[in-house]
Amino acid sequence: MKISGKVVVYNHDNISTDQIIPGPYGYIQDMKEMAEHALEGADRTLRQRFRTVGNIFVAGSNFGCGSSREFAVIVLKESGVQAVIVKSAARIWYRNAVNLGLPVLFCPTLPESIKEGAEVEIDLAAGTICEVATGVIHKGEAPSDFIMGMYKEGGIKPMMRKQALAKRD
Amino acid sequence: MAMHAVHKMLAAAADKTEVRPGEVITAKIDLAGINDVYLIVVRSFKEMLGEKVWDVDKVHIFLDHNAPASDLKVAEAHKAFREFAEEQGCHIDDINEGIGHNLLPERGLVRPGNIIVITDSHTPIHGAYGAFAAGLGATDMAAVLINGSTWFRVPDVINVRLDGKLQDGVMAKDAALYVLGQLGSEFGTYKVIEFSGSVVEALSMEERTVLTVMATEMGAKSTYIKPDKTTIDDIRRHTDAPFVVHETDPDFKYAEEYVFDLTNLKSQVAVPHSVENARDVDAVEGIPINQVFVGSCTGGKRYDIEVVAKALEGKKIAPNTRLVVTMATKDVLKESIEKGYYQILVDAGATINSPGCGACSGLLGGIIAAKERCVSTANRNFPGRMGGSVEAEVYLTSPLTAAATALTGKLISYNKL
Numbered sequence: 001m002k003i004s005g006k007v008v009v010y011n012h013d014n015i016s017t018d019q020i021i022p023g024p025y026g027y028i029q030d031m032k033e034m035a036e037h038a039l040e041g042a043d044r045t046l047r048q049r050f051r052t053v054g055n056i057f058v059a060g061s062n063f064g065c066g067s068s069r070e071f072a073v074i075v076l077k078e079s080g081v082q083a084v085i086v087k088s089a090a091r092i093w094y095r096n097a098v099n100l101g102l103p104v105l106f107c108p109t110l111p112e113s114i115k116e117g118a119e120v121e122i123d124l125a126a127g128t129i130c131e132v133a134t135g136v137i138h139k140g141e142a143p144s145d146f147i148m149g150m151y152k153e154g155g156i157k158p159m160m161r162k163q164a165l166a167k168r169d
Numbered sequence: 170m171a172m173h174a175v176h177k178m179l180a181a182a183a184d185k186t187e188v189r190p191g192e193v194i195t196a197k198i199d200l201a202g203i204n205d206v207y208l209i210v211v212r213s214f215k216e217m218l219g220e221k222v223w224d225v226d227k228v229h230i231f232l233d234h235n236a237p238a239s240d241l242k243v244a245e246a247h248k249a250f251r252e253f254a255e256e257q258g259c260h261i262d263d264i265n266e267g268i269g270h271n272l273l274p275e276r277g278l279v280r281p282g283n284i285i286v287i288t289d290s291h292t293p294i295h296g297a298y299g300a301f302a303a304g305l306g307a308t309d310m311a312a313v314l315i316n317g318s319t320w321f322r323v324p325d326v327i328n329v330r331l332d333g334k335l336q337d338g339v340m341a342k343d344a345a346l347y348v349l350g351q352l353g354s355e356f357g358t359y360k361v362i363e364f365s366g367s368v369v370e371a372l373s374m375e376e377r378t379v380l381t382v383m384a385t386e387m388g389a390k391s392t393y394i395k396p397d398k399t400t401i402d403d404i405r406r407h408t409d410a411p412f413v414v415h416e417t418d419p420d421f422k423y424a425e426e427y428v429f430d431l432t433n434l435k436s437q438v439a440v441p442h443s444v445e446n447a448r449d450v451d452a453v454e455g456i457p458i459n460q461v462f463v464g465s466c467t468g469g470k471r472y473d474i475e476v477v478a479k480a481l482e483g484k485k486i487a488p489n490t491r492l493v494v495t496m497a498t499k500d501v502l503k504e505s506i507e508k509g510y511y512q513i514l515v516d517a518g519a520t521i522n523s524p525g526c527g528a529c530s531g532l533l534g535g536i537i538a539a540k541e542r543c544v545s546t547a548n549r550n551f552p553g554r555m556g557g558s559v560e561a562e563v564y565l566t567s568p569l570t571a572a573a574t575a576l577t578g579k580l581i582s583y584n585k586l
Contacts, residue, residue, distance in 0.1 A: 041552055066551055090358060099306060
């Protein structure tokens, strides 16, 4: 799986789900409407930058710490984010991202050096990110075969639908 | 290969004789819980072409985070949950019951060896009873409702040994905040944190759950405290149901081990805006506080209410300070009435909500304004946690520190009163 695009950089650690989507918005049932509040607790300009700058979001360590709210993945997807590169992520946030088919790559070096708007190419299975302008390659952590399998299916919902339809036949 | 008790539980749930850290397994689920924030579980269940949940006895819905409904959107979500529970025939605890995490052990539904998943990040609380308990997202949960199982990457286990003896006035919450201050908020990510040592052994079950619930803030996937007489006695007060206690092999090697002697530990506070910003309350004593919140799965249990009420008996909270109390469950509320704590709290000037997650969720029942400061017995102090304002400040403390602070209007430890 290869993903390319320009990066939006917010290299801060411990961005909690309360910042990605504050709790009180959790009862909004229309996800597009909810996504209007994406990352509001961190930096209100980020959502705009996903429209004007790029679709690959770069942040620091322990991204998505805090609650189990899946909305913290959904609002990023609804905001147009195609992939997330972080130094590390909290467990439930990462698991939700895999389940919902949002590619996440762990890389300790890229968030430190990459500039907003730079173009990158991600090779998810290899766990690498290439800076297009300079050719610099960052080595991240390749997802396990199991996780890659989930990504290839598009997440858990298509997998479960396939299972249900297979049972009906 | 030497195995930890948690690995044996996971092996049993996966119908295997052994599992190794890093291996991905499919484990059968003993209990699945859904809270009222995640109606998306129901939506995903339908999108996955789900028809019936795999076992109605094992599925519990808790209307606890935003109860009673604070606005129309919440009321609609609660209604949809009631309809889903009716249609499926699964358990539902309505708005009068309280926090799911605290209801389950009250009913004897958390036992050693159980595999528990709940759509809530504080699910690792149940490791205090020797269960394996992990939080899941909503769509993940929808798949559990259909399959009765889910995938886990078998985790490494970290041992946090707490030696010595806590002084009077120092609580499990202080110990948990201290560990966070020493080891940070990420050291347990993807791992199980076991708590052991003389401090842990001396704690009641309620106080042990404060360690395990705060392990969520340490990044833990799940937690473990070896079941002992305290554990078994507590469970037997609530249920006769059978369970198996798996033992950790004597030659098992922990992935990491940390040892702290807590004999000289003083009351701790995590100052804004991170759980790992822990320090002695004495070091930041005197900060003016607008509101004190006593509540949540972490700080609204029987013992928490008891120590706060006893500290406030015959006294009044400081002018210009508010004390908001939200008891964890209906049983905590009933006991507070029977033992006179409710009267003491009202007389002292407390505002008492009905049981539930309350202000900890930032959804209702004590939201704070921008630039206000709140001392909270709950578990998180992230920006915007208590209602959305990132300029509001949350200070995490023990219930005793919270009571002392309510009396003086300024952050202070109970032992300094």
